[in-house]
Amino acid sequence: xxxxxxxxxxDFLSLFAQMDPLQAGIxxxxxxxxxxxxxxxxxxxxxxxxxxxAIANVPAGLSWIAWVALLVWASTGKMSGKLAKKYSPQxxxxxxxxxx
Numbered sequence: 001x002x003x004x005x006x007x008x009x010x011d012f013l014s015l016f017a018q019m020d021p022l023q024a025g026i027x028x029x030x031x032x033x034x035x036x037x038x039x040x041x042x043x044x045x046x047x048x049x050x051x052x053x054a055i056a057n058v059p060a061g062l063s064w065i066a067w068v069a070l071l072v073w074a075s076t077g078k079m080s081g082k083l084a085k086k087y088s089p090q091x092x093x094x095x096x097x098x099x100x
Contacts, residue, residue: 035061038070046074 016024033040038060042053053074060066 038067038074041071042074045076049073 016027019027036054036057039050039054039057042050046053053070056066057070060070
């Protein structure tokens with residue numbers, strides 16, 4: 001007798017086997033785009049930590065919690081630098097001006 005997880009996996013494999021090659025290809029591409037979405041976002045938002053996010057993205061796809069944490073890290077990368085400049089007590093530009 002199959003457990004619930006084994007039954008769901010068996011059902012998935014039977015549905016996957018019934019797909020035509022185009023549908024299967026689209027599914028595989030969509031699957032990997034979603035899996036590596038944090039890495040794709042890191043390319044646009046967080047280039048300083050792109051390597052770390054990409055390496056952590058491989059095992060994080062197995063855990064929704066880790067995947068969402070990587071998604072947040074990848075999408076808020078440049079924001080921390082902007083917030084630090086905005087809320088720092090003395091910006092570097094004002095420190096260089098004469099008369100301060």
